[in-house]
Amino acid sequence: AQKITQTQPGMFVQEKEAVTLDCTYDTSDPSYGLFWYKQPSSGEMIFLIYQGSYDQQNATEGRYSLNFQKARKSANLVISASQLGDSAMYFCAMRRVGQLTFGSGTQLTVLP
Amino acid sequence: EAGVTQFPSHSVIEKGQTVTLRCDPISGHDNLYWYRRVMGKEIKFLLHFVKESKQDESGMPNNRFLAERTGGTYSTLKVQPAELEDSGVYFCASSGTYLPNTGELFFGEGSRLTVL
Numbered sequence: 531a532q533k534i535t536q537t538q539p540g541m542f543v544q545e546k547e548a549v550t551l552d553c554t555y556d557t558s559d560p561s562y563g564l565f566w567y568k569q570p571s572s573g574e575m576i577f578l579i580y581q582g583s584y585d586q587q588n589a590t591e592g593r594y595s596l597n598f599q600k601a602r603k604s605a606n607l608v609i610s611a612s613q614l615g616d617s618a619m620y621f622c623a624m625r626r627v628g629q630l631t632f633g634s635g636t637q638l639t640v641l642p
Numbered sequence: 643e644a645g646v647t648q649f650p651s652h653s654v655i656e657k658g659q660t661v662t663l664r665c666d667p668i669s670g671h672d673n674l675y676w677y678r679r680v681m682g683k684e685i686k687f688l689l690h691f692v693k694e695s696k697q698d699e700s701g702m703p704n705n706r707f708l709a710e711r712t713g714g715t716y717s718t719l720k721v722q723p724a725e726l727e728d729s730g731v732y733f734c735a736s737s738g739t740y741l742p743n744t745g746e747l748f749f750g751e752g753s754r755l756t757v758l
Contacts, residue, residue, distance in 0.1 A: 534684075567749070575733060575749035621685065628698060629675065630747060632685040 532557045534622050536633035543612045544641050550597070551607040551636045553622030563625040564605040566596065569635075570618040578620075581605060612640045644668065646750035648734050654756045660722040663753045665734030667716070673697075673737040674717050675747065676709060680730035688732075691717060724757045731755070 533556040543549035555564065566578040581589045581596045589596040597606040609616055617640045622633040647666045655661050667674045676688040688707070689699040693714035702709070706725070711717040721728050731754050735747040 565746070572751065573731070573754075574751040575735075577746050577748070580746060623685075625747075628673070628690050629687040629701070630677070630685075631687070632677075634684050 532624055532626060532631045534624055534631055534633035536622055536636050538636045540637045540639070542639050542641055545614060546611055548608060548610045549612055549638065551620050551638065553605045553607065553633060555603050555605060555624050557624065557626065559626055564596070564598070565623045565625060565630065566607045567621045567623060568618045569621065579607065614640050614642060616640050646734055646736050646748050648750035648753045650753055651751065652754040654758065655724055656758050657726055658723045660720065661724055661755060663719045663732050665717045665750060667734070667736030668748055671736035671738045672714070674711060675735040676719055677733040677735065678730050679733070680727070685733065726757050729755055729757045
């Protein structure tokens, strides 16, 4: 069985600073994909970044980067230069055989 | 290009009534998924269509839930009869490829269901 753990129910960060959102996962499969999604107050789920289990380098997408440590089974999201618009719920997820398993989410609040 | 659209955005019904949620995936996407988030819990997988066929329905909670995707385009999720514990947000997602461990899922904005 797969499991995604996000241990930070809420996080605060000052505008323009960097923040790391933690995610650990548990799977016995050698092949899997890791995702981060953002859910603003409007409700839609917005894809941020993807990391494949065989990828040698950490994924980056603009201000988002994924700190992938395979041996530790962690896939932390790093947001650099936080903006007020980054305030949202963030979900880590793992995809295997066509479906996603989600963590419980982290509510990020960016302070002005 | 239009994204995944869901209707209604919010539905309030009484226990025992029926509700039908609709999802229009991105045009050309063969893979369509339903997820739901019950208040305070994780987002959970319900089922996966490939075109009109149910590829995986292991997440469907019970037989009060019926999902269809006639013609392989839009999908409906019917809850009949609705119970209090069905309240939550129902998300639909689609993808163009079926690579088991890769590929982005495009989500709709969700349909919030409130059962009174």
